[in-house]
Amino acid sequence: MSGLTLVLGILSTTFITFLFFKWFLQNRGKRYPKGPMGFPIIGHLPFFGSHPPSTFMKWRESYGDVFSIRLGSWQAVVVNGYKAVKAAAEHPNDAFSGRPNFVSMEVAAELINEETFAFGNFTPVYLKQRKLTSKALRLFTFKRSDVIEELVTNEANAFADALIRKYSTTPGYIELDVQILVTRIIYQFLYGRGKHVDVDRHVKTIINLLDEINEFSGSGSAIDVLPWLRYIMPGKIEAFRKLATESVGLMREQIQEHYESFSADDIRDVTDAIIASDAEDEENKDKHMLTRARLNLTLADLQGAGVDTTNKTLSWLLLYMTKFPHIQERVFAEIDTVVGKFRNVQLKDKPDLVYTNAVILEVARTVTQLPFSLPHFSMKDAKIEGLDVDKDTVVIFNLYSVHHEKEFWGDPECFRPERFILDDNTLDSDKSNHIVAFGLGRRRCVGEFLAKMNVFLAFSNIMQKCKFVRPPGERLDLTPIPGLVYTSKNFKVLVQERSSSL
Ligand code: HEM
Structure with a gap:
């Protein structure tokens, strides 16, 4: 053995021993x-x-x-x-409130030189953005909930009429109808109603974009966890970049219009409310954190996170109602008794519609979308x-x-809304609190209250007017299609009119 080899041998052994001890000391205990x-x-x-x-x-x-x-x-x-x-x-x-820097999020952030809200890291800017957004949403979920009530009820009634017109004698797929319903609600909630808002044009574009983004994230998630794939499949990244650019661009027009017509005395929608809470924020006084780019990204996240989740929740609810007609009948009976047929279901009815609430919770539990x-x-x-x-x-x-923890639920595999109802016909708060569909902690869903109001109002008003019937031969498969949000398989239904009294 030459002298050089001996020296190299000693050096590498020393180095490996050093690394081992370093690892040992760091991980001791x-x-x-x-x-x-x-x-x-x-x-x-x-x-x-x-x-x-x-x-x-x-x-x-x-x-x-x-x-x-x-x-x-x-x-x-x-x-x-x-x-x-x-x-x-x-x-x-x-400690666990950060988000991983997955490739698709990196690409979205690069476009606008800012981190996105929902997928951004847990930084002081994120916390500020979350505070302003929560405040803006609270204005409508607490102080001015009548705005949501009117919007969702009107849209749900129009949806019910359209379904009865289209599918009372010929069964059809209702997935796209549900998508349009929810997109119309969220779009008008974010950007307002009236002549200046061309709902139909934008709703179609948003649905197309969301479909394409979902398709990308199905296969794109491989790029997220295997980042080196981006160099092997640059086309995928380019396609995603194009979608994200289009999605962000969609809001620019609305944001510009909102800044131009903003009046602190007339907060019309969430965009106005976010601009107002930024202006009012004491800590920001002379240094507003809300750049247009951040407002753009915040609205993009509210739109993306709000539309897809609410839309799939409603589709799951309608699928379960079609699959379990005896449960659907109990929902009808409760709504008929508590509300009747001569007025719409309102938010004030929520505490009395115990079984309907239990159905919403049980579908959220069973599916966990x-x-x-x-x-x-x-x-x-x-x-x-x-x-x-x-x-x-x-x-x-x-x-x-x-x-689905057996020790807590007993029979988690059974679809049984009654599990949430106590003997005195109130909701079991311990069981309801074990529904964590919106997450927990400081990263939990910022739109939780809005989503709960939307789902309750839309579902109960649809149930008041429509009966969903399984067409002969239709299997109604409850197995979900995996993705970021678990989706129901497309299903055909007949939709019959329950009442024409309203
Ligand atoms: C039934 C409907 C919905 C469900 C099941 C749902 C569920 C969730 C879940 C599980 C998270 C992740 C929480 C975590 O990271 O631990 C989340 C985050 C989020 N959701 Fe929702 N969501 C719904 C509707 C909405 C709506 C209507 C909006 C807004 C209009 C919204 C906006 C967001 C945003 C912005 C985040 C990211 C929060 C953050 O990172 O701080 N969601 N949602």
Whole structure:
């Protein structure tokens, strides 16, 4: 052996020993979550199966509430069950309130030189943006809820009439009708009503864009977790860049118009309300944080997050009503008794429509349409249930596991709205609080109250007017199509008129 080889041998042995000791000292006393074996490079992706939330529940039986997996290039932990999800989402130091810098989000942020709201990191700018948005939404969900009530009721009634006209004798697919209904509601809520708002033109564009973005994110999510794919498939990134540009551009016109006609004495919609809360914010006084780019991104996120989720919730509800006619009949009976047929269902009826509320909760529980919430990210080393999670780990909350814990629900596999109703015909608050469809902690859905109002008003007013009937031979498959939001399969129905008294 030459002298040089000997020196190199000693140096590399010293270096490896140094690395080992460094690793040992850093990890001494740490207890990391265990997890199943995965493949190099792609990690556990091939083992997720057709319904990943259920696969993760099986893995929980072997590895515990918190286990680790590899999502392509990202180290991840999956958190299961109410106790662990709540502890992690509400961590006192906001340790798990970040978002991973997935490629599609990077591309969206590059376009406008700002981070998006829903997928942006947990920074002071994000917190400000969230504060202004919550304040703007609260104006309409609390002080001026009549605006939402009138908007949703009118749209739901028109929707009911259209369905009866189209599908009372010939069965049809109602997916697009539901999409149009929800997009019209959210669009008018964000940008107002009246002659200056061309709802029909924009609604069609938004639906087309959302469809294309959903299609992209189905296959694009591989790029998110395997970022090096962007160099192998540059066309995918370009296509996404084009969609995101179009989506952001759509709002520019509305924003320009709102700044030009803004009056603090007449807050017409959410866009006005966000501009107003920025102007009123004491901490900002001379330095408004709300650049047009940020307002643009905030509205894009409210539109994207609000339309797709609410629309799929309503589709699931109508599918379950068609599949379970005896449950649909109980909803009819309750609405007829509490509200009757001579006026619309209003927000004031909500506390008395106990069974209808229970149906909405039970569909949210059974389906869990965002089974993994949105992805979270650890911003510092922290623990969940005594296990160590290092900084820069993707944290996945398995909300589906919360809604299907046998110890809590008893028979989670059964669709049984009565589980939420106590003997004195009130809603069981403990069970209702275990529905975490909107997430938990400081990243929970900012549109939760709005969504609950929209879903209640739209669903109950549709049920007051329409009966959904399974056409002969139609199977009505309840298996979801996976994606960021789990979607119902397209289904055909007959829609019969219940009453013509209104
Ligand atoms: C039934 C309908 C809806 C469901 C099930 C739903 C569910 C969720 C969930 C699970 C999250 C992720 C929470 C987390 O990261 O832990 C979320 C985030 C979000 N949602 Fe909703 N949502 C709904 C409707 C809406 C509506 C109507 C809006 C606004 C108009 C909205 C706006 C947002 C935004 C902006 C975020 C990101 C919040 C943040 O990162 O701080 N959502 N939603």
